[in-house]
Amino acid sequence: MVGIVIVSHSRKVAEGVKELELQMAKNVPIESAGGTSDNELGTDLEKIILAIKQVYSEEGVVVLFDLGSACMNAQMAIESLTDEMQKNVKVLDVALVEGAITIAVDSSIGKGLHRIEEAVKKLCLHKMS
Numbered sequence: 001m002v003g004i005v006i007v008s009h010s011r012k013v014a015e016g017v018k019e020l021e022l023q024m025a026k027n028v029p030i031e032s033a034g035g036t037s038d039n040e041l042g043t044d045l046e047k048i049i050l051a052i053k054q055v056y057s058e059e060g061v062v063v064l065f066d067l068g069s070a071c072m073n074a075q076m077a078i079e080s081l082t083d084e085m086q087k088n089v090k091v092l093d094v095a096l097v098e099g100a101i102t103i104a105v106d107s108s109i110g111k112g113l114h115r116i117e118e119a120v121k122k123l124c125l126h127k128m129s
Helices: 011-024 045-055 068-079 096-108 113-122
Strands: 003-008 030-034 061-065 089-091
Touching: 003 011, 003 045, 003 068, 003 096, 011 030, 011 096, 030 045, 045 061, 045 068, 061 068, 061 096, 061 113, 068 089, 096 113
Parallel strands: 003 030, 003 061, 061 089
Antiparallel strands: none
16 A cells, blocks of 8 residues: 655644544554654654655655645655655645545555546645645
8 A cells, every 4th residue: 555644844733634544544554744853843854754664665655744844854855765765755735634535545445656646636636826
């Protein structure tokens, strides 16, 4: 299954989204990377890297985020991975809660990374600019 990482400036938000996803798709590997290392608001590059590695498989990982700098840190985390791992990790810019649930369910039914990305785009779950 495709793994999922939730990156949020808030530890509680990231954990809450993970909890909701697991209610919908119990067997999907999901990790949260919310807040800083001292649990303040912000994001932590090392938390994101660890979360990606914890859910990583050759089937891929989707990283979702809440705000701009979370996306930037997610991209930096991916750049720190091996070239082989980088090919299998995607950051998707979707509505966090709705996107996370859709992706978790799609992963649980065996959709691959590219099919998940296509499905999310078709559902118009992208954030409004």
